[in-house]
Amino acid sequence: MLVDASPGITQSAAGRVLDIQRANMVPFVARLQSRGLVGRRPVDGRSHGLQLTAKGRVLLLKARQVVETFESALLARMPAKFRPMVLPVLMALWKSAQS
Numbered sequence: 001m002l003v004d005a006s007p008g009i010t011q012s013a014a015g016r017v018l019d020i021q022r023a024n025m026v027p028f029v030a031r032l033q034s035r036g037l038v039g040r041r042p043v044d045g046r047s048h049g050l051q052l053t054a055k056g057r058v059l060l061l062k063a064r065q066v067v068e069t070f071e072s073a074l075l076a077r078m079p080a081k082f083r084p085m086v087l088p089v090l091m092a093l094w095k096s097a098q099s
Helices: 011-018 022-034 054-076 080-098
Strands: 038-042 048-052
Touching: 011 022, 011 048, 022 038, 048 054
Parallel strands: none
Antiparallel strands: 038 048
């Protein structure tokens, strides 16, 4: 999702956004690349920008469908009057966890 939202993002920038250490990011991206989900393009002498492949886009679409299904099921179990509060509360929890 990050590579789709930020085509050409470098591996190191993606690691910072995802809070993944460089030593862990290298094998993670290598695994995605070996599965044909991402490709790399040189950005400068040392950095490579990441981009989704066609196969990566297909998998991303499937992942988004799973998320949508889960979110719909979760909201359906919640009383309608509380639904508008869910996203702001989750965002507040997420932001406080990053601090």
